[in-house]
Amino acid sequence: MIWALTPPPRTANIPANLKRFGCTHMNLKELARKLDLSPTTVSRALNGYPEVNEATRERVAAAAKKYNYQPNTRAIRLATGRAMAVGHVIPLATRHEIVNPVFADFIAGAGEVYSRNGYDLLLSVVSDDDEERAYRELKSRGTVDGVIVHSPRMRDERIPLLHDLGIPFVVHGRATDSPRPYPWVDVNNRRAFQRATEFLLDLGHRRIALMNGLEFMDFALRRRAGYEAALAARGIPVDPAIMASEEMTETSGHRLGAALLSGPNPPTAFLVSSIIMGLGIRRAIEERGLQMGRDVSVIVHDDELSYLRNGDDLPIFTATRSSVREAGRQAAAMLIGLIRGEAGAPRELLMEAELIIGQSTGPHRG
Amino acid sequence: MIWALTPPPRTANIPANLKRFGCTHMNLKELARKLDLSPTTVSRALNGYPEVNEATRERVAAAAKKYNYQPNTRAIRLATGRAMAVGHVIPLATRHEIVNPVFADFIAGAGEVYSRNGYDLLLSVVSDDDEERAYRELKSRGTVDGVIVHSPRMRDERIPLLHDLGIPFVVHGRATDSPRPYPWVDVNNRRAFQRATEFLLDLGHRRIALMNGLEFMDFALRRRAGYEAALAARGIPVDPAIMASEEMTETSGHRLGAALLSGPNPPTAFLVSSIIMGLGIRRAIEERGLQMGRDVSVIVHDDELSYLRNGDDLPIFTATRSSVREAGRQAAAMLIGLIRGEAGAPRELLMEAELIIGQSTGPHRG
């Protein structure tokens, strides 16, 4: 026993457990002691490794339950090098400080999937000029295993950045003109707005206004493309006078609607990028003593936000409908697949929007 | 050198760094080697401990910057036993699956404060029957240092639970009839609605309808109390026929408004718990050819949600106004104080709402 000469520990320090929790918190070592097994075996038993006797595994499982053992996440993360967390970086447009209203429901959907898979959801709200730094930090500090990119712009710089950093990511939406391919989940905005436009055309409308979101956002560009394609297919020229691209608020909807309706050659139908904006337009219509659905038709896009239902039973607005919450679920599932390195899983998901017929549309009345 | 006899390591294994990152990621040990210092000293230098030479500290800081050293969060968390993260448990009402629309802006405010203080924001969306389990897990797995409690109900069971678990927490709102005191940040809902009611009374209104949120929510109870107190002070009896308690959506606002206005003895003013609901009421008013602000007065509560501005420049609705985002900041700051064990900091914060005069109110026209 020569190496008993090794210098003895300086202090007989009190169990860290006691120091930290005030009481003895059940941890792996403790549990192993109670079971008269090594921590190795206990760890393996609980994690389902094959090289442990089935009988032992059951003993371990029983003891773990009995003592309510929960492995310490911090330790797992360090030991495995995985963060078991996913980051959502929410850009806060510095200029107008708007939080995308869609984001709460998206998160709710994604959150479901994360918690089912043992992942935490890390939210960081950053003003958009800090975004790059935020991503770099997430990477170098290792707080997350992957991220979801929200509200992509056209040719979004975050995509090459994340590619370079080597963080797995999924984009909610797409970024037109991205040089490299990237994983995304999106609604077929183009098709949805094309169909909606066709529907209005079929009803006899010829002057259809487009009330779009800000057109540096990718989804807005695609919606416009769909609208223009449908018009072009019928040989109807697009008229910039009845197209707008603004923040999607009730007030801007009202303002735009009022201006158009009282202008010369007013539109007989509106195609609107958001249900909130739609509320404003409806107000502008009714203000003029007109009736939505009879005198003026309106189609909105409905993200199925939980606090903004399009009618309880029968829909108020005719709408292109697609659940953001479901998009959240899908994006989360795709991201987890990427993180796990599951090959073969699809990397792109295009969700079709339904066209829901409500009470806000009707035939053009010459 | 006797204890060189200690059995040698079995394998000359490759640097873990290389294995994990594919390249040598700068970590504390590496940085220390480059500086020809011990990890201890480097760590202390970077964390501002006093026992390191100022010259050394500068050398270290320079090197850290040069090599872009970022300490690994996972390791810090394990070593310190702090999670450096705060949890927000968002209850997802299982019945109607509603995500509180206020929550996005609250988070945005809180997030600011967290990131300034080096805390992560962990979101977990749980259906409300899983809530207790969620809190217990957060505790026993040690993923967060504290939590924010959202949407408190009257005599909320989460408060005693968190007290028992010993997790620092701050409630956004209050829970009437809680047996023990607890830290909270809230708007003076009672006072706000009392003042708003008084304002309407002063304008000559006598039939004032209350369109409230669901009255198992604490804020709704307090708003009602304020409303009733103001009426009582003028000797006006409350009339349940013109009081409602529902989900605060546009449609329910419209439905309730329409029913009341076309009923017998209609109200001449509405006091409404949410701007969204207010939009519905306005629609019901205008539908009848009446004008809001002239024929019927409306006061709403405005949380200053970023995507639902009450007018761009001059306010549309007369409103009791209070920024949820600011509440988020305050709650986060309070929670961090609690986590750090700062004594003496206030544990309760009552924010007063402003009464903003907009275009939706006017004198009662006999």
Add this chain to the structure above:
DNA sequence: ATCACATTTCAAACCGCTTTGGATTGGCAC
């Protein structure tokens, strides 16, 4: 009895940081 081999278990290294308890050095008073 012996050897090859599969099964089950374990000791110790490791993840990357913090923190404890010295060790070392130099200056200054005695």
Add this chain to the structure above:
DNA sequence: GTGCCAATCCAAAGCGGTTTGAAATGTGAT
């Protein structure tokens, strides 16, 4: 020269898990 103290720095022991490499045990074939 000695003792004391402050200023600096360091080795090693942690945090609570996972993972590696090997040991112990049992089993069937030779």
